[in-house]
Amino acid sequence: xxxxxxxxxxxxxxxxxxxxxxxxxxxxxxxxxxxxxxxxxxxxxxxxxxxxxxxxxxxxxxxxxxxxxxxxxxxxxxxxxxxxxxxxxxxxxxxxxxxxxxxxxxxxxxxxxxxxxxxxxxxxxxxxxxxxxxxxxxxxxxxxxxxxxxxxxxxxxxxxxxxxxxxxxxxxxxxxxxxxxxxxxxx
Numbered sequence: 001x002x003x004x005x006x007x008x009x010x011x012x013x014x015x016x017x018x019x020x021x022x023x024x025x026x027x028x029x030x031x032x033x034x035x036x037x038x039x040x041x042x043x044x045x046x047x048x049x050x051x052x053x054x055x056x057x058x059x060x061x062x063x064x065x066x067x068x069x070x071x072x073x074x075x076x077x078x079x080x081x082x083x084x085x086x087x088x089x090x091x092x093x094x095x096x097x098x099x100x101x102x103x104x105x106x107x108x109x110x111x112x113x114x115x116x117x118x119x120x121x122x123x124x125x126x127x128x129x130x131x132x133x134x135x136x137x138x139x140x141x142x143x144x145x146x147x148x149x150x151x152x153x154x155x156x157x158x159x160x161x162x163x164x165x166x167x168x169x170x171x172x173x174x175x176x177x178x179x180x181x182x183x184x185x186x187x
Contacts, residue, residue, distance in 0.1 A: 010114040010172035019180060022187035024126065026179055028172075029115035029164075032083050033092040036107045037100065039078040046103030047078075054099035056082065064143040064156045073143035073156060081109065081154065081166075114172040118163045118179065127163070129182040131155065135163075149178035 009030050011017050016028040039047040051058050057065035057072050058080055064073040072080040084092050093108035127135035131146040133155055142157040153167040167175040
Protein backbone atom coordinates (compact mmCIF):
# COMPACT_ATOMS: atom_id res chain seq x y z
CA UNK A 1 0.00 0.00 0.00
CA UNK A 2 2.74 2.51 0.91
CA UNK A 3 4.34 2.02 -2.50
CA UNK A 4 1.13 3.34 -4.11
CA UNK A 5 1.25 6.61 -2.16
CA UNK A 6 2.59 9.62 -4.05
CA UNK A 7 3.25 13.05 -2.66
CA UNK A 8 1.18 15.93 -3.97
CA UNK A 9 2.25 19.53 -4.42
CA UNK A 10 0.75 22.49 -2.57
CA UNK A 11 -1.70 22.73 -5.50
CA UNK A 12 -2.87 19.13 -5.21
CA UNK A 13 -0.93 18.09 -8.30
CA UNK A 14 1.57 15.30 -8.93
CA UNK A 15 4.05 17.58 -10.73
CA UNK A 16 5.25 21.05 -9.70
CA UNK A 17 3.27 24.02 -10.98
CA UNK A 18 5.10 25.97 -13.69
CA UNK A 19 3.88 29.21 -15.22
CA UNK A 20 5.35 31.43 -17.93
CA UNK A 21 4.11 35.01 -18.37
CA UNK A 22 6.12 37.05 -20.85
CA UNK A 23 9.76 36.81 -19.77
CA UNK A 24 8.85 35.62 -16.25
CA UNK A 25 9.08 31.96 -15.31
CA UNK A 26 7.51 30.75 -12.06
CA UNK A 27 8.42 27.27 -10.85
CA UNK A 28 7.01 25.65 -7.72
CA UNK A 29 9.68 23.98 -5.61
CA UNK A 30 8.98 20.39 -4.66
CA UNK A 31 12.59 19.22 -4.48
CA UNK A 32 13.62 21.21 -1.37
CA UNK A 33 13.46 19.99 2.23
CA UNK A 34 13.18 22.68 4.92
CA UNK A 35 13.83 22.84 8.64
CA UNK A 36 14.21 25.64 11.14
CA UNK A 37 17.25 25.67 13.41
CA UNK A 38 17.45 27.82 16.54
CA UNK A 39 20.19 27.98 19.14
CA UNK A 40 19.02 27.03 22.60
CA UNK A 41 19.50 29.65 25.28
CA UNK A 42 23.18 30.23 25.90
CA UNK A 43 24.21 27.50 23.43
CA UNK A 44 25.14 29.52 20.30
CA UNK A 45 28.83 28.54 20.58
CA UNK A 46 27.89 24.85 20.73
CA UNK A 47 25.58 25.25 17.74
CA UNK A 48 28.26 27.10 15.74
CA UNK A 49 30.79 24.31 16.30
CA UNK A 50 28.32 21.55 15.41
CA UNK A 51 27.05 23.44 12.35
CA UNK A 52 30.60 23.95 11.06
CA UNK A 53 31.31 20.23 11.47
CA UNK A 54 28.07 19.36 9.64
CA UNK A 55 28.73 21.79 6.76
CA UNK A 56 25.75 23.94 7.73
CA UNK A 57 26.27 27.66 7.08
CA UNK A 58 24.79 30.04 9.67
CA UNK A 59 24.74 33.41 7.86
CA UNK A 60 24.22 36.79 9.48
CA UNK A 61 21.11 38.99 9.33
CA UNK A 62 19.38 39.41 5.97
CA UNK A 63 21.67 36.88 4.33
CA UNK A 64 21.30 33.60 2.46
CA UNK A 65 24.31 31.29 2.36
CA UNK A 66 24.39 28.62 -0.34
CA UNK A 67 26.08 25.35 0.50
CA UNK A 68 26.25 21.67 -0.24
CA UNK A 69 24.12 19.93 0.84
CA UNK A 70 22.76 22.60 3.19
CA UNK A 71 21.88 26.19 2.36
CA UNK A 72 20.36 28.48 4.93
CA UNK A 73 19.13 31.98 5.58
CA UNK A 74 18.81 34.05 8.71
CA UNK A 75 15.24 34.56 9.99
CA UNK A 76 15.78 35.92 13.52
CA UNK A 77 18.61 36.25 16.04
CA UNK A 78 20.19 32.81 16.40
CA UNK A 79 17.58 31.23 14.08
CA UNK A 80 17.78 30.04 10.46
CA UNK A 81 15.68 28.28 7.84
CA UNK A 82 17.72 25.46 6.31
CA UNK A 83 17.29 24.08 2.77
CA UNK A 84 18.59 20.79 1.35
CA UNK A 85 17.74 18.53 -1.58
CA UNK A 86 14.55 16.65 -0.76
CA UNK A 87 15.71 13.46 -2.49
CA UNK A 88 18.59 13.02 -0.04
CA UNK A 89 17.17 14.94 2.96
CA UNK A 90 13.51 13.99 3.21
CA UNK A 91 14.10 13.56 6.95
CA UNK A 92 16.01 16.85 7.23
CA UNK A 93 14.89 17.62 10.78
CA UNK A 94 16.07 14.24 12.07
CA UNK A 95 19.37 14.60 10.21
CA UNK A 96 19.98 18.07 11.62
CA UNK A 97 19.03 17.02 15.17
CA UNK A 98 21.58 14.22 14.98
CA UNK A 99 24.28 16.52 13.56
CA UNK A 100 23.66 19.53 15.82
CA UNK A 101 23.00 17.80 19.13
CA UNK A 102 21.23 19.40 22.05
CA UNK A 103 22.57 22.90 21.40
CA UNK A 104 19.83 23.48 18.82
CA UNK A 105 16.11 23.20 18.50
CA UNK A 106 15.18 21.83 15.08
CA UNK A 107 11.70 21.83 13.57
CA UNK A 108 10.51 20.21 10.32
CA UNK A 109 9.21 22.89 7.93
CA UNK A 110 8.98 21.22 4.51
CA UNK A 111 5.20 20.92 4.40
CA UNK A 112 4.56 24.29 6.06
CA UNK A 113 5.82 26.36 3.13
CA UNK A 114 5.35 26.60 -0.61
CA UNK A 115 8.38 27.79 -2.53
CA UNK A 116 8.64 29.44 -5.92
CA UNK A 117 11.69 30.21 -8.02
CA UNK A 118 11.09 33.32 -10.11
CA UNK A 119 13.32 34.04 -13.11
CA UNK A 120 13.36 36.79 -15.73
CA UNK A 121 15.90 39.19 -17.20
CA UNK A 122 15.20 41.63 -14.37
CA UNK A 123 12.74 41.16 -11.48
CA UNK A 124 12.94 44.73 -10.16
CA UNK A 125 9.64 45.98 -11.61
CA UNK A 126 7.81 42.83 -10.50
CA UNK A 127 9.13 43.12 -6.95
CA UNK A 128 8.16 46.82 -6.85
CA UNK A 129 4.56 45.72 -7.42
CA UNK A 130 4.67 42.81 -4.98
CA UNK A 131 6.54 43.95 -1.88
CA UNK A 132 8.40 46.73 -0.09
CA UNK A 133 11.89 45.34 -0.69
CA UNK A 134 14.23 47.51 -2.77
CA UNK A 135 15.16 44.60 -4.99
CA UNK A 136 17.42 46.65 -7.28
CA UNK A 137 19.59 47.84 -4.37
CA UNK A 138 19.62 44.57 -2.43
CA UNK A 139 22.80 42.53 -2.93
CA UNK A 140 22.68 39.00 -4.30
CA UNK A 141 22.10 36.65 -1.38
CA UNK A 142 19.85 39.13 0.43
CA UNK A 143 17.16 37.28 2.40
CA UNK A 144 14.32 38.97 4.22
CA UNK A 145 10.82 38.57 5.55
CA UNK A 146 8.30 40.75 3.74
CA UNK A 147 4.64 40.83 2.73
CA UNK A 148 3.15 39.92 -0.65
CA UNK A 149 -0.59 40.22 -1.09
CA UNK A 150 -1.16 40.32 2.69
CA UNK A 151 0.91 37.14 3.15
CA UNK A 152 4.08 36.96 5.20
CA UNK A 153 6.80 35.53 2.94
CA UNK A 154 10.55 35.05 2.83
CA UNK A 155 12.27 36.56 -0.22
CA UNK A 156 15.77 35.55 -1.30
CA UNK A 157 17.49 37.51 -4.06
CA UNK A 158 19.55 35.13 -6.15
CA UNK A 159 20.52 37.67 -8.79
CA UNK A 160 19.07 40.58 -10.79
CA UNK A 161 16.74 38.17 -12.55
CA UNK A 162 16.33 35.41 -9.98
CA UNK A 163 14.53 35.15 -6.66
CA UNK A 164 13.12 32.50 -4.38
CA UNK A 165 9.93 33.13 -2.43
CA UNK A 166 8.62 31.00 0.43
CA UNK A 167 5.04 31.57 1.59
CA UNK A 168 2.52 29.68 3.69
CA UNK A 169 1.58 26.43 1.97
CA UNK A 170 -2.08 26.95 2.87
CA UNK A 171 -2.02 30.18 0.82
CA UNK A 172 -0.19 28.80 -2.22
CA UNK A 173 -3.00 29.73 -4.64
CA UNK A 174 -3.20 33.30 -3.32
CA UNK A 175 0.55 33.83 -3.50
CA UNK A 176 0.81 32.43 -7.02
CA UNK A 177 -2.15 34.56 -8.10
CA UNK A 178 -0.47 37.71 -6.73
CA UNK A 179 2.75 37.00 -8.65
CA UNK A 180 0.82 36.15 -11.83
CA UNK A 181 -1.35 39.30 -11.59
CA UNK A 182 1.70 41.53 -11.12
CA UNK A 183 3.44 39.85 -14.06
CA UNK A 184 0.40 40.25 -16.33
CA UNK A 185 0.17 43.94 -15.40
CA UNK A 186 3.80 44.38 -16.49
CA UNK A 187 3.58 42.28 -19.67
